[in-house]
Amino acid sequence: MKEILLLKLGELVLKGLNRRVFEDTLLKNLRRRLSPLGRFDLRARQSTIVITPLSEDVDMDEAADRVGRVFGIATYSRAGVAKKNMESILETGKTYLAPVLEAARTFKVEAKRADKTFPLKSPQICEEMGGFLLEQFPHLSVDVHHPDVTVYVEVRDFGAYVHGNPVRGAGGIPVGTGGKAAVLISGGIDSPVAAWQMARRGLELTAVHFASPPYTSERAEQKVVDLLEQVGQWSGRIRMFTMPFAHIQEEIRDKCPEELFTLLMRRFMMRIAERVARREGCEALITGESLGQVASQTLQAICCTDAVVSMPVFRPLIGSDKADIVATARRIGTFEISIEPYEDCCTVFTPKHPRTHPHLQALEEAELALDCEALIDESFENARVRLIGGPAQGKEGSL
Ligand code: ATP
Ligand code: MG
Numbered sequence: 001m002k003e004i005l006l007l008k009l010g011e012l013v014l015k016g017l018n019r020r021v022f023e024d025t026l027l028k029n030l031r032r033r034l035s036p037l038g039r040f041d042l043r044a045r046q047s048t049i050v051i052t053p054l055s056e057d058v059d060m061d062e063a064a065d066r067v068g069r070v071f072g073i074a075t076y077s078r079a080g081v082a083k084k085n086m087e088s089i090l091e092t093g094k095t096y097l098a099p100v101l102e103a104a105r106t107f108k109v110e111a112k113r114a115d116k117t118f119p120l121k122s123p124q125i126c127e128e129m130g131g132f133l134l135e136q137f138p139h140l141s142v143d144v145h146h147p148d149v150t151v152y153v154e155v156r157d158f159g160a161y162v163h164g165n166p167v168r169g170a171g172g173i174p175v176g177t178g179g180k181a182a183v184l185i186s187g188g189i190d191s192p193v194a195a196w197q198m199a200r201r202g203l204e205l206t207a208v209h210f211a212s213p214p215y216t217s218e219r220a221e222q223k224v225v226d227l228l229e230q231v232g233q234w235s236g237r238i239r240m241f242t243m244p245f246a247h248i249q250e251e252i253r254d255k256c257p258e259e260l261f262t263l264l265m266r267r268f269m270m271r272i273a274e275r276v277a278r279r280e281g282c283e284a285l286i287t288g289e290s291l292g293q294v295a296s297q298t299l300q301a302i303c304c305t306d307a308v309v310s311m312p313v314f315r316p317l318i319g320s321d322k323a324d325i326v327a328t329a330r331r332i333g334t335f336e337i338s339i340e341p342y343e344d345c346c347t348v349f350t351p352k353h354p355r356t357h358p359h360l361q362a363l364e365e366a367e368l369a370l371d372c373e374a375l376i377d378e379s380f381e382n383a384r385v386r387l388i389g390g391p392a393q394g395k396e397g398s399l
Contacts, residue, residue, distance in 0.1 A: 178202030190288030
């Protein structure tokens with residue numbers, strides 16, 4: 001039987017005049033995500049997108065899975081396609097929904113008649129379908145309040161469809177409608193979740209990762225690539241910049257007070273990330289910080305790291321508990337990768353007693369011992385860039 005995907009749009013329904021832009025971006029994102037699976041026809045009408053496979057052997061499980069990771073969609077359903085007459089609609093309901101109806105005990109029918117030329121009105125469609133299904137599946141009973149399955153019949157301009165309970169979509173707003181931001185990504189649990197949350201608010205992502213070979217390994221960097229590939233299944237393509245960081249860390253270790261090490265390091269991260277961001281046309285930075293989680297995430301410490309950049313810094317996890325962050329990480333598929341035991345540059349040379357209530361002036365004075373500009377330039381000279389989630393997946397180049 002012919003099968004399609006019916007998508008209900010999320011918040012973008014509310015966006016008034018911008019709605020067109022949102023819808024076009026969403027369609028573009030969907031096309032890009034589905035194109036490796038075959039050819040599809042996409043149509044947007046009345047807060048619904050209908051996706052019809054045009055190639056023969058499209059993997060609809062995979063298509064549904066991909067659609068479930070596109071931001072801007074509230075719910076989606078796989079639906080059986082019927083001819084626009086009642087006989088075909090009833091037959092489609094019976095055969096297409098047989099597996100779910102056999103597993104259910106109660107059901108109800110809802111009809112949407114967007115094509116006003118269809119001879120039966122919605123209540124009549126419901127009545128006919130309800131009666132027919134009760135005959136065909138005698139173990140079922142009707143429950144209009146809390147049914148196991150709601151059978152939806154949608155009669156639209158370009159076809160009639162039957163489907164069961166919709167599946168929750170990724171929510172949020174389409175990536176690319178909110179501009180672009182650079183996420184500081186580590187191999188930890190938090191920053192991939194932060195990246196995902198901001199992509200869900202419509203931001204396109206660029207990623208900046210600090211690596212400290214020989215103190216950190218190739219494998220540690222590969223872990224970050226793996227994390228971004230997972231995030232990229234939701235956000236779309238990501239350009240990842242790997243910035244060498246060991247020399248900067250050695251200089252701080254050798255020339256600055258030990259208890260300021262972490263904060264001085266974080267100030268370098270922010271400066272470098274902002275410079276990458278500007279080159280890439282990004283208008284904000286994103287970090288996975290959460291207030292009070294570690295010494296460098298106290299309010300005073302955050303003030304000191306923010307002082308070196310002028311772009312807004314989004315910290316979507318600032319008010320989240322670790323347990324909530326872990327729950328999201330599991331949902332988006334990054335958790336299992338994040339807990340792989342590889343080192344991060346943040347764990348290199350960590351001081352025994354980091355300052356939790358730093359003074360900006362002390363940090364600025366400590367930095368006088370360093371040639372900050374030269375160190376940053378050197379990191380850029382040796383930076384690497386790769387595209388995650390694109391046709392040239394993982395291919396590396398210099399900046
Ligand atoms: P995460 O789980 O994201 O690693 P964390 O709790 O370990 O977070 P920190 O190590 O203090 O926290 O890092 C705070 C934030 O700084 C991270 O969320 C990330 O945005 C950024 N960061 C840390 N290490 C790196 C790195 N190696 N490269 C890029 N950004 C980093
Ligand atoms: Mg970390």
